[in-house]
Amino acid sequence: MPKNLRVKSSNFIDETTRVSFKFNGKNYHGFKGDTLASALLANGIHLVGRSFKYHRPRGIMTAGSEEPNAIVQVGNDKAITEPNVRATEVEIYNGLEATSQNCWPSVNFDIGGINNLLSPFLPAGFYYKTFMWPASFWEKYEYLIRHSAGLGKSPTKPDTDIYDHKYVHCDVLVIGGGISGIMAAKTAAQNNLKTLLLDEKTEIGGTTIYQNSDNFKIENKVSSEWLTNEISSLKKLDNLEIKTRTSVAAYHGYNFLLARENLTDHLSASEKKNKVRQRLLKIRAMKVIVATGSLERPLIFNNNDRPGIMLSSAVKKYVDYYGVICGEKNVFFTNNDSAYESAISLSKKGIKVNAIVDIREKSESLIIKEAENLDIKIYWSHTVVDTHGYKKLKQISIMKLSEDAQSVIGSRINVDCDCLGVAGGWTPAVHLFTQSGGKLKFRDVDQVFVPNKYPSKQISIGSCDGDFELDKIIKNSSSSLKDFLEIDKTDYENLSVVNSKEANKKNIWLLPSDKVIGKTKPFVDYQNDATAKDIKLALREGFRSIEHVKRYTTTGMGTDQGKLGNMHALGIIADTTGVKMGELGTTTFRPPYTPLTFGTIVGRNVGEYFDIFRRTPMNDWHIENKAKFENVGQWKRAWYYPQNNESMHEAVQRESLAARASAGILDASTLGKIDIQGSDTSEFLNRVYTNAWSKLEIGKCRYGLMLNEDGMVYDDGVTTRISENHYIMTTTTGGAANVMGKLEDYLQTEWPELDVYLTSVTDHFATASVCGSNSKKILNKLIPDLNLSDENFPHMSFKEAQIGKIKCRVMRISFTGELSYEINVQANYGKSLWEQCMEAGKEFNITPYGTETMHLLRAEKGFIIVGQDTDGTMTPIDLQMDWIVSKKKYDFIGKRSLYRSDTMREDRKHLVGLATDDPKEVLEEGAQIVSELNQSPVQMLGHVTSSYFSPNLNKSIALAVVRGGKSMLGKKLFIPMESRTINVTVTDSVFLDKENERLNA
Amino acid sequence: MFIINCPFCGERDQSEFKAGGEAHIERPKQPTELNDEEWAEYLFMRKNIKGIQFERWNHAHGCRKWFNMLRDTSNDEIKLIYKMGEKSPIE
Structure with missing residues (x-):
């Protein structure tokens, strides 16, 4: 039966509401308002986890988001379990289940603990150094290492929770709801500024809200009472919004910030059902006031990591806020006045404080006098040299510091102790300030980095600005607010403040011990098990840059990002190398300040909302006719139309045969369409395409190839001259937006003198492409008025016509090599057009075909697909499309690059056809091609870009890019596959109807 | 994320814009005259x-106009924005 570790003095815990929860499979209870950490401590549990490398027992160290040790797995549902959650931030609810991490089989008996005994052999960089040889073994090592390490378990099923994103705009954003943040929010809101106050905790008030001591008074009230009144006055301010449980994750330039609002993590399963779990706030603030407070520093001494060793401020918060006693034999270890606050808090509640160990020679502040009056034994000029107790602290050993504080003298004094509160001074929480681009300066007097240069409209106030004493916080915050908000006065000028602490502090980054450093374990980064010894080793091995030491020793690289120990790491480096702290700089504080869930980051953009998608006007028809779809850019395109349980191959073979034998129809609506008008359009086309456009007659179409300025093929398509100054350009489906952008770029920047106007009309038209030997008959039924004779409407020409009352543009162009018509109508008639084509084509067995058949048919003709047969390294010459490159034109985009020494090399990769020895063998796209089989190292000549079984030719066909392929016609090459080699012969890339007779069938 | 003052539309969020690399690199008028x-x-x-x-x-998700910007890459401060075709005000 655990002892009663509660004191009845908390205003923040509802002792009438019991909450039951499970930790490591056992049932416990706490009260409403408890965190998992406070509830565990109240149940006498300190040991909550094991450290990452040595698997040492670790306990709760802090009472906030900086917690390095007490990280737990919350929940056991495979979809919503969450690893690496700080027990100090988890608010308990009925049914909460949490487990320790990083230990197996259990936290009390952890096999990995053997690493602790092996630790002399596990120095910094151990893994880098040991598992280097032989290099090929790394995969095996990695498996074992990852198996025994690991921080918690990821969910294995899709997250079932709901997450949200929200844009927020405000005049003033205040980050942090401690005393200075509250002052700031109230002042801003009083001055008609739309203000948002965020705090990561359950409620605002910071540490002052439980500061119930007469040692800290404002206007003759204890500071907690004064602040409570201030908080209630906030409620009257209409233009102030307060969000708690909201952690600012990132502070970017131009006052753009990301914050995570936690909405339901503190609720039980039934209460949180169907509610948004977390919301990512995207905040743009005119002005930002950073009031993020400060983090208490630990002290670095031998074995400073045992369960029961905590921050002094945490001990105070547990007793004053949660009403929980962390130990029965309490000792504090300090270098400043803060620990005395905590000791007095405990003492006044009747809890025994055995001693205060203070490394200073003496201090005279009022608070110390009070501690002396309470009969607390103070060891001046003493330091802790060792601690004892494996799973829970039992005893500490202290020794007197030498005069220069570099060593210890005398003999060990052992003090019984099950809770050691350490107080190493305060580190301003400047993380967000530096993320925003702010520059720090080092303040020598108390060894802290404080904000120096602000990159945007922001200020830091309170202890994150380096003011640690109540009187200073109020005075300086008030005057900073006046300047920053450009106002005449605040409510906080000339307040009477009582502060019994003094700022004097003695800073020693690494405390001396009676043992040599090699025999000690002074932890600097608790989560990553980096000790002062490791940092010194890194320095001995030649690392100098703080960023390098960090990576080598992994200091500050855990989920806590070294919030506690980073300053000590810097200090130890400075002491060892003799470089001044201010010159050493800090490591970069990167977002997020505390870990974010992936769910919060993606918000609602999951599943079908991951990206937008586009559908053609004929889409419903495709669905009704059982089409399979493929994604082409954002488009959902009909891929093939299986009938009667056909496989994809069977469907494509059938569609391909039908399209040539009689008639096929393709939904080509997704092709990019750009309407181009203006008197200089033909000149413009001359400049952007490789071929000549000046002589294109009205009513005619022409195929064009577009290059990048580097000479590489960028896009292709057919452009039609509709009237004197009016053209319509088509682009590839995937390239439409980029082509539009590129053309606009040239028009606006290089050729503003051209009279040319571009409009993207891709979505304005729906397009059905009817092809095959019977396509003319179908068109004739569909549009009887249109003279389809070759004389009136030859290949590569255009007519305007009407299908019933629907106006349409018809182009006789072909991507299949068949006689073929592309009919364009206003998009909302698309489905009607399609259905009329199907009806008219019924007697000719018109067969709808998808993108796969389209690819096969064009490959039979050797037509390229930009992006499949080209990859940004192919010139038109490489593609053997010299015919489309005008020799006469003075210039076009990319022309000069075709004459660079590199693009004129003979051994570039060229597009060729491949024929397999076995005509039934279909090559794999992407397969590599070689000319010698027993070469070492083997030389890759190129790869297969397109490959199909052609039903029309009854053999396989393939396109490939092959080094020097132009001069290889007829040459035998090899395609080595996993288990065999395929023999191929280089051929022409046109496989079917080389004479183009089918176009006029 | 920047706030960019489009010379045609006014202040907008950076997500509406596309960066287009270094400015004032004019395409040669006679490329064929140039050596490699x-x-x-x-x-x-x-x-x-x-x-x-x-x-x-480029205000890609807005007016689609290109313009020039003078930006300090060390702190992302936008010093100046001016229209395409206007001479660089600072040499």
């Missing part, structure tokens, strides 16, 4: 300085 080295200078060589840089930006 001169053409490569135009084609490939770009400054990437820490400090004040001339850049092209």
Whole structure:
């Protein structure tokens, strides 16, 4: 039966509401308002986890988001379990289940603990150094290492929770709801500024809200009472919004910030059902006031990591806020006045404080006098040299510091102790300030980095600005607010403040011990098990840059990002190398300040909302006719139309045969369409395409190839001259937006003198492409008025016509090599057009075909697909499309690059056809091609870009890019596959109807 | 994320814009007159300085106009924005 570790003095815990929860499979209870950490401590549990490398027992160290040790797995549902959650931030609810991490089989008996005994052999960089040889073994090592390490378990099923994103705009954003943040929010809101106050905790008030001591008074009230009144006055301010449980994750330039609002993590399963779990706030603030407070520093001494060793401020918060006693034999270890606050808090509640160990020679502040009056034994000029107790602290050993504080003298004094509160001074929480681009300066007097240069409209106030004493916080915050908000006065000028602490502090980054450093374990980064010894080793091995030491020793690289120990790491480096702290700089504080869930980051953009998608006007028809779809850019395109349980191959073979034998129809609506008008359009086309456009007659179409300025093929398509100054350009489906952008770029920047106007009309038209030997008959039924004779409407020409009352543009162009018509109508008639084509084509067995058949048919003709047969390294010459490159034109985009020494090399990769020895063998796209089989190292000549079984030719066909392929016609090459080699012969890339007779069938 | 003052639309969020690399690199009027080295200078060589840089930006999800920007790459401060075709105000 655990002892009663509660004191009845908390205003923040509802002792009438019991909450039951499970930790490591056992049932416990706490009260409403408890965190998992406070509830565990109240149940006498300190040991909550094991450290990452040595698997040492670790306990709760802090009472906030900086917690390095007490990280737990919350929940056991495979979809919503969450690893690496700080027990100090988890608010308990009925049914909460949490487990320790990083230990197996259990936290009390952890096999990995053997690493602790092996630790002399596990120095910094151990893994880098040991598992280097032989290099090929790394995969095996990695498996074992990852198996025994690991921080918690990821969910294995899709997250079932709901997450949200929200844009927020405000005049003033205040980050942090401690005393200075509250002052700031109230002042801003009083001055008609739309203000948002965020705090990561359950409620605002910071540490002052439980500061119930007469040692800290404002206007003759204890500071907690004064602040409570201030908080209630906030409620009257209409233009102030307060969000708690909201952690600012990132502070970017131009006052753009990301914050995570936690909405339901503190609720039980039934209460949180169907509610948004977390919301990512995207905040743009005119002005930002950073009031993020400060983090208490630990002290670095031998074995400073045992369960029961905590921050002094945490001990105070547990007793004053949660009403929980962390130990029965309490000792504090300090270098400043803060620990005395905590000791007095405990003492006044009747809890025994055995001693205060203070490394200073003496201090005279009022608070110390009070501690002396309470009969607390103070060891001046003493330091802790060792601690004892494996799973829970039992005893500490202290020794007197030498005069220069570099060593210890005398003999060990052992003090019984099950809770050691350490107080190493305060580190301003400047993380967000530096993320925003702010520059720090080092303040020598108390060894802290404080904000120096602000990159945007922001200020830091309170202890994150380096003011640690109540009187200073109020005075300086008030005057900073006046300047920053450009106002005449605040409510906080000339307040009477009582502060019994003094700022004097003695800073020693690494405390001396009676043992040599090699025999000690002074932890600097608790989560990553980096000790002062490791940092010194890194320095001995030649690392100098703080960023390098960090990576080598992994200091500050855990989920806590070294919030506690980073300053000590810097200090130890400075002491060892003799470089001044201010010159050493800090490591970069990167977002997020505390870990974010992936769910919060993606918000609602999951599943079908991951990206937008586009559908053609004929889409419903495709669905009704059982089409399979493929994604082409954002488009959902009909891929093939299986009938009667056909496989994809069977469907494509059938569609391909039908399209040539009689008639096929393709939904080509997704092709990019750009309407181009203006008197200089033909000149413009001359400049952007490789071929000549000046002589294109009205009513005619022409195929064009577009290059990048580097000479590489960028896009292709057919452009039609509709009237004197009016053209319509088509682009590839995937390239439409980029082509539009590129053309606009040239028009606006290089050729503003051209009279040319571009409009993207891709979505304005729906397009059905009817092809095959019977396509003319179908068109004739569909549009009887249109003279389809070759004389009136030859290949590569255009007519305007009407299908019933629907106006349409018809182009006789072909991507299949068949006689073929592309009919364009206003998009909302698309489905009607399609259905009329199907009806008219019924007697000719018109067969709808998808993108796969389209690819096969064009490959039979050797037509390229930009992006499949080209990859940004192919010139038109490489593609053997010299015919489309005008020799006469003075210039076009990319022309000069075709004459660079590199693009004129003979051994570039060229597009060729491949024929397999076995005509039934279909090559794999992407397969590599070689000319010698027993070469070492083997030389890759190129790869297969397109490959199909052609039903029309009854053999396989393939396109490939092959080094020097132009001069290889007829040459035998090899395609080595996993288990065999395929023999191929280089051929022409046109496989079917080389004479183009089918176009006029 | 920047706030960019589009010369045609006013202040907008950076997500509406597309960066287009270094500004004031004019396409040679007579590319065929250039030797390989001169053409490569135009084609490939770009400054990437820490400090004040001339850049092209496009209001891609807005008016789609290109314009020039003078930006300090060390702190992302936008010093100046001016229309395409206007001479660089600072040499």
